[in-house]
Amino acid sequence: MNAVWRTSVLGLLISITILVSESSCMNGNQTSQNGSFPESEVNTTLFVQMGAKALLCCPALPMTKTILILWVITPRGQPPCRIIYRAETKHINETNCTDRRITWASTSDQRPDLQIDAVALDHDGLYSCDIATPTGNFLRSHDLHVLVPPAVTLFPGENRAAVCEAIAGKPAAQIFWTPDGDHITKKESHSNGTVTVRSTYHWEQNNVSVVFCFVSHPTGNQTLSIELNQVTGVTITLRSLLTILYVKLSLLVIILLILGFAFFQKNNYFRK
């Protein structure tokens, strides 16, 4: 069957929408230096595709003003890790920090920012940097969301159906069909935070020759298509085979009837 059905990737749009939004923390346009408030806070949501680099920035302040830097890293579902840097002694104290993949963004220029070279699923979580200065505390927190592109397939199902799958994507992909039709979509969540979405499309009309499955995901959209006329063709061939058989059988019956009639006539003739 698979040889008859053909699946083709029409468009594979790998334009990553919201990946590492900053390449450097230095041009910090999101700094919140408001001296009149003792504590100011900036929250950002960061979407990073698995395997890409993530830069986690602290409030951009001159290091001369810094007394203490506190990083609290809280991966989702795990205990927090704390990193304390005291400017006076240049001493770093870490508690519960075991992930060696999280490093200082730069070792040369004393920047307090962190980086992850290749983001993994378990890096999903909250990262907050608190800088204490003589004029107050400056806080910047990042809600890091790791994106995983789903593996997309489209294959024939039973009883005039097509099945479109977006396997282990994060977040869950969305599946749309063209032409719009009868479909059932189910989601299956995995323990690692990814989701498999499976949509089964049924078509009733004979005139539908191709269906398109459009998979929408923040890491890029994909359109797959499947041709149905081949399968309809098989049905037609089966039907015509049956028709031919029916016609042949009917002819055979007619011939047999004629022969039988002739035989009967002959017998009658000789009996006379």
Ligand SMILES: *[C@@H]1O[C@H](CO)[C@@H](O)[C@H](O)[C@H]1NC(C)=O
């Ligand atoms: C360190 O981790 C343990 C659990 O492993 C947790 O109970 C504790 O609160 C953590 N310490 C800090 C300072 O976050």
Ligand SMILES: *[C@@H]1O[C@H](CO)[C@@H](O)[C@H](O)[C@H]1NC(C)=O
């Ligand atoms: C590091 O911090 C812990 C508690 O957060 C403390 O018990 C320990 O003495 C500190 N170590 C140093 C060297 O400052």
Ligand SMILES: *[C@@H]1O[C@H](CO)[C@@H](O)[C@H](O)[C@H]1NC(C)=O
């Ligand atoms: C997440 O779990 C699913 C199901 O076990 C697996 O297929 C997938 O490869 C995993 N993804 C990653 C990125 O580890």
Ligand SMILES: *[C@@H]1O[C@H](CO)[C@@H](O)[C@H](O)[C@H]1NC(C)=O
């Ligand atoms: C298929 O037939 C239905 C009616 O049976 C019609 O509404 C629909 O527009 C047709 N679709 C195409 C692609 O011709």
Ligand SMILES: *[C@@H]1O[C@H](CO)[C@@H](O)[C@H](O)[C@H]1NC(C)=O
């Ligand atoms: C993907 O499709 C959605 C609509 O579902 C659209 O809003 C988005 O811009 C598309 N993304 C890309 C990268 O083309």
